[in-house]
Amino acid sequence: MGIKDIDIKENFGKIVQNMDLKFRKIDDKELLIAIAIDKYKNVLMTAFMDKESLKMTLKTGLMHYFSTSRNKIWMKGEESKNVQKVLEVFKDCDGDALLFIVEQTGWACHEGYMSCFHNKVDLNTGNSTVIGDKLD
Amino acid sequence: MGIKDIDIKENFGKIVQNMDLKFRKIDDKELLIAIAIDKYKNVLMTAFMDKESLKMTLKTGLMHYFSTSRNKIWMKGEESKNVQKVLEVFKDCDGDALLFIVEQTGWACHEGYMSCFHNKVDLNTGNSTVIGDKLD
Numbered sequence: 001m002g003i004k005d006i007d008i009k010e011n012f013g014k015i016v017q018n019m020d021l022k023f024r025k026i027d028d029k030e031l032l033i034a035i036a037i038d039k040y041k042n043v044l045m046t047a048f049m050d051k052e053s054l055k056m057t058l059k060t061g062l063m064h065y066f067s068t069s070r071n072k073i074w075m076k077g078e079e080s081k082n083v084q085k086v087l088e089v090f091k092d093c094d095g096d097a098l099l100f101i102v103e104q105t106g107w108a109c110h111e112g113y114m115s116c117f118h119n120k121v122d123l124n125t126g127n128s129t130v131i132g133d134k135l136d
Numbered sequence: 137m138g139i140k141d142i143d144i145k146e147n148f149g150k151i152v153q154n155m156d157l158k159f160r161k162i163d164d165k166e167l168l169i170a171i172a173i174d175k176y177k178n179v180l181m182t183a184f185m186d187k188e189s190l191k192m193t194l195k196t197g198l199m200h201y202f203s204t205s206r207n208k209i210w211m212k213g214e215e216s217k218n219v220q221k222v223l224e225v226f227k228d229c230d231g232d233a234l235l236f237i238v239e240q241t242g243w244a245c246h247e248g249y250m251s252c253f254h255n256k257v258d259l260n261t262g263n264s265t266v267i268g269d270k271l272d
Binding site for chain 1: 153155160178182222260262263
């Protein structure tokens with residue numbers, strides 16, 4: 001690890017510290033809820049972040065999440081190339097959730113829709129109808 | 137419990153079953169992430185829901201969440217009267233998050249702001265600036 005790497009690591013650690021977040025113990029990890037929306041305020045997806053994935057998000061400018069099922073950090077688009085570039089970040093009043101405005105390359109949902117929330121629920125039956133075009 | 141209560145309970149249980157959700161084990165509870173936005177797509181807040189709080193949300197048409205810190209269901213606005221009336225619901229591709237379009241009475245944040253996400257984070261320092269007017 002070179003001096004520059006240490007600088008970067010410490011610097012982003014300091015930024016995260018200044019953010020004064022309340023990571024919550026979930027499945028024995030310290031996590032917060034991250035929500036990604038586009039500049040038109042469309043909600044693209046939500047997932048968890050741990051401190052390290054947040055640091056990597058800030059460092060690279062690209063959304064990184066923590067997968068509780070795979071127990072690892074993943075960069076959105078690492079396989080699909082549909083990365084999410086961070087534009088703005090908002091913290092909620094409890095400090096346990098972050099709202100990211102992102103520039104989405106391609107589409108957010110692995111099923112090929114712009115948003116992961118493409119299933120509209122019928123409140124009378126609970127059944128879903130797919131909305132939005134499949135882009136993939 | 138009268139026949140009508142049983143009918144309602146079973147009916148909403150059936151609706152939730154049809155929604156085909158993947159509640160996730162978080163802090164020994166089965167929870168999913170709920171996001172509330174208004175009809176202008178402003179993200180108001182996020183919190184967890186368990187199956188029972190979802191049923192109560194569907195039954196009453198008013199947002200109910202599950203508090204992991206207080207270990208109980210709470211209705212948004214039960215004290216402040218700033219309730220959230222459900223207009224539409226969207227399920228994400230994994231079925232472990234729900235997006236609710238709501239009609240917010242008053243404001244969503246207990247600090248008196250319309251949205252809980254009223255702290256804009258400076259990406260260079262991690263410090264926050266409050267945005268939006270305090271309505272309370």
